[in-house]
Amino acid sequence: MPELPEVEITRRGISAHVTGRTVAAVEVREPRLRWRIPEPVRELVGRKVRAVRRRGKYLVLDCDDVCLILHLGMSGSLRVLPVGTPPQKHDHFDLVFHDCMLRLRDPRRFGSVLWIQGPEDGHPLLAQLGIEPLSDELDGARLHALTRGRRTSIKGFLMDGRNVVGVGNIYANESLFRAGIRPSRRAGSLSLERCTNLTRAIKRTLQAAISAGGSSLRDFVRSDGRPGYFQNRYRVYDRAGKPCRRCGASIRRAVQGQRATFYCPACQR
DNA sequence: AAATTCTCCTGAAGGC
DNA sequence: TGCCTTCAGGAGAATT
Numbered sequence A: 001m002p003e004l005p006e007v008e009i010t011r012r013g014i015s016a017h018v019t020g021r022t023v024a025a026v027e028v029r030e031p032r033l034r035w036r037i038p039e040p041v042r043e044l045v046g047r048k049v050r051a052v053r054r055r056g057k058y059l060v061l062d063c064d065d066v067c068l069i070l071h072l073g074m075s076g077s078l079r080v081l082p083v084g085t086p087p088q089k090h091d092h093f094d095l096v097f098h099d100c101m102l103r104l105r106d107p108r109r110f111g112s113v114l115w116i117q118g119p120e121d122g123h124p125l126l127a128q129l130g131i132e133p134l135s136d137e138l139d140g141a142r143l144h145a146l147t148r149g150r151r152t153s154i155k156g157f158l159m160d161g162r163n164v165v166g167v168g169n170i171y172a173n174e175s176l177f178r179a180g181i182r183p184s185r186r187a188g189s190l191s192l193e194r195c196t197n198l199t200r201a202i203k204r205t206l207q208a209a210i211s212a213g214g215s216s217l218r219d220f221v222r223s224d225g226r227p228g229y230f231q232n233r234y235r236v237y238d239r240a241g242k243p244c245r246r247c248g249a250s251i252r253r254a255v256q257g258q259r260a261t262f263y264c265p266a267c268q269r
Numbered sequence B: 001a002a003a004t005t006c007t008c009c010t011g012a013a014g015g016c
Numbered sequence C: 001t002g003c004c005t006t007c008a009g010g011a012g013a014a015t016t
Helices: A004-018 A039-044 A140-147 A154-159 A169-179 A192-211
Strands: A025-028 A049-055 A058-063 A066-071 A077-081 A091-096 A101-105 A112-117 A252-256 A259-263
Touching: A004 A049, A004 A058, A004 A077, A004 A101, A004 A192, A025 A039, A039 A066, A039 A112, A140 A192, A154 A169, A169 A192, A169 A259
Parallel strands: none
Antiparallel strands: A025 A091, A049 A058, A058 A066, A066 A112, A077 A101, A091 A101, A252 A259
């Protein structure tokens, strides 16, 4: 399921293919995604892609005075294909250029295609987003300050995009294991030292996942169709009952906020 | 205000 | 073999 690493991998994969290219056509085969694809998205035709950026799990294509904003939901992928490639099942949206096209496939349709005149942070869905975890903005002191007085679990806190962006279920679990912190621990109870360890764990986890091409559990593929390999390196996610790679204890599974949580009962406190 | 629950969707997996 | 049920998850909306 695309989290920050998968979106970043996608951004890097498509950037060279579309930056500087002019949109030749927009093809909408299934507008019913998380939100209906807005009709004005067709006005992109004739505009040039100036840059491909990422904000949290959103991909932002700067097209002159307009932004095309894409979200991969949990089963989305974006590929670069030759113009005219026949669409397959769940291929909902194409952004066509003269010599290639971007194609969005999303079986579960939790993704979205958004459009806004002007900068992307003017969009209501992006205006309230929290800190980019790989930026210098996220450090122990900042995390410590943000979590003061918060009674929610640290895992829930990390997964809330108003606090930190891009960290979903998989990478929250993995980061907390690296930091030796129990996912259920109250966010406000973490010391400054543990917050510092946690920010380092988050950055290392995300970077390692990016280096491995992201995680491909079911649907995710890179823009060239290849899968990522980070799922083979999970330390706790989906490893219930298996031995902890650090201490050998049996990894536990719990449910927190209707989400599967995995942790080592010995390494994480 | 903050925290929790519900919701969208499809395909895989499990049960009988 | 095949049908039916359950589950997974990003994140906004609704609810407490």
